[in-house]
Amino acid sequence: EIDAASNNGVDNIRQLREDAYFAPGQAKYRVYIIDETHMLSTGAFNALLKIMEEPPPHVLFILATTEVHKVPATILSRCQRFDFRRIGSEDIAGYLEKIAQKEGVVLEHSAGLLIGKLADGGMRDAVSLLDLCISHGGAVTAEVVAQAAGLAGSGHLLALAKAFSEKNTASSLEQIGTLHDKSMDMERLCGDLVAFYRDLMLLKTVEKPERLIVALPEEMEEMKPLAKRLSLSQILYTLSVLQEAQNRMSRTANRRTELEMSVVRICNPAMDSSADSILARLEDLEAAVRRGVLADPPALSEGRADEEAPVAKGRPKPEKQEAVLAAQAEPAAKTVVSALGDLSEAQPFGAWQEVLGRLLKTNPPLFAALKNSDAYEKGDLMLIDAKNDLFFKLIRENEFAKDSLRDALLAQTGRRYRLGPYRPQGQSPAKPEADPLETLLRSAKTAGIPVEEK
Known part of the structure; x- marks a missing residue:
């Protein structure tokens, strides 16, 4: 066996070639195992190629490498390749x-x-x-x-992640200061946070993350509620900020300051103008609009974020306000699909194509049924002028179709509409075609032909 990492020169391979031509004394073959083959120099590969082109019948070469892409194609073409994979x-x-x-x-x-x-x-x-x-x-x-x-407990990482999710800058910085006083290396802490948020990302996206996450069972159970509460955009934004800080720490002496700056950015996304930050803030805003309340701006590091802000006199608290808005929105969410009276006040809805674009992602069949359709707005009523009767059938019989259209309108406008069909003024519903058999019976009776009905 030869270690190519320490015997990677031309002279080493030449010595191997000279020894290889001698027949084995006891066994049938002389076997050479070259470990870390990719570490050989270019000259060594060329020297090895000469004996591999015409090897003696009693010689076998086993080339082991973890980076097969670094082995020249001339060597690979003369080998049988066996890829060993990780064991589950x-x-x-x-x-x-x-x-x-x-x-x-x-x-x-x-x-x-x-x-x-x-x-x-x-x-x-x-x-x-x-x-x-x-x-x-x-x-x-x-x-x-x-x-x-030597696995370190994740209790301090979980506490930091909870402070990040609550946008509590003061608590986050205090915890980092406590860990620094305990002589914890800031670069190691940043790396542990990156690994922790990587686990949260897997919990958020993978059906069975237990196979990919290295953690104790009780630690996994503690992480699941936090992963459920955070959005994927927030997790990815935090990961990108921490990885940037980890890269900068290798080029600065004051690693604590780098980590603290990153924590302030994580707790206050409004201070960051990167694309990841904007996406995370937009997702928070959309979630707040769906709930019917506006998201409060995150508190900065002055004071604790968990202190209750003073409530104006006569103004309900956020929890009560959200419940009141939800109660008011409940009757408005009922679908109205019926013939309407005067539609002269209905105005064309300008953002209808954007709504259809959202439907294409959430409900493609409904999007297809609304092809070449238009919409008209009248107060809190959205009137749909659809050319395909399948749309009206879906709206009458399929709750998912109604919810998809309501959600698309809510995401686009921030308002919850009632739904209804649009019929221009003076246009009445088409009368059903007469039954041919009934027409034949009436004609026979008019002509005086006796008809026996059974």
Whole structure:
């Protein structure tokens, strides 16, 4: 076996070539394992290529590398390629349980899964970590694995993330100051926050995130409510700000200041003009409009954000105000699909195409039914002039269609409309066509032809 990282010169490969031509003394083949092959120099690769083009019948080369793209194509074309992939955490846990059973050690399944995640798909690292956990004595639990692997608790990260979500700048800076006084490295703290928000992103987007997140089960349960409360835009914005701070920390001596500046930006997105910040603020505003209340501006670092602001006399508190608005919006949300009286006051609705664009993303069938349609606004009533009768059928029979159209109008205008059909003044509903059989019967009776009806 040859380590190409330390034997990467032309002379090393030339010596290998000279030795390779000698027949093996005992075995049938002479096997050369070249580890970290991508570390060979260009001259060494050229020297290796000469013997690989016409190798002796008793010589086999095994080239191992983690960066196959750095190996020249002339070498790859003369090799059989086998790609080894990471082993799944469940498979690693199952194999470790077999080892523990043979050794007479109690290994909890959750501990085996945690070892599998920490090993990152490597069985050798997993067995080494299990050996280290067994040396602690007693049963191998998830807590023992966390202690042996040096996993730091995520309690301080969860507290910081909650302060970020509440836009509480003062509390966030106080917590960072406390951690700094405990001699915690600020660059390490920033990296831990990046990893923590990466876990929140996975909890928000992946159906089964347990396979991708390295955390204790109780820590996972504590993270789920926070991930549910935060929007994906907020998580991505916080991730981008923290990663920028982590990159700058390597170029400055005052790392604490860099982290504190980033925390102020996270708690006050209005101070940031980046695209991620604007998207996060827009999503907060849209969510507030859907609830029927305006979002309060985030409090700056002067004073605590959790202090209750004075309420003007006679003005209801936000919770009561939201309940009142919701109660007022409830009767207005009922759909009205009926013939209307005078429509002379109805005005063309100018943002109808934008509403249809939103429907294309949320309800494509309804969008197709509204093709070439127009809309007219009359107070809180939105009148739809649709050419396709399928639209009226969907509105009458499908609650999802009605909710989709209401939500699209609400997202575009901030108002909740009642829905109705538009019929221009003087136009009456089309009369149904006469039954041909009835017409034939009337004609026969008029002509005096006896007709027997059964």
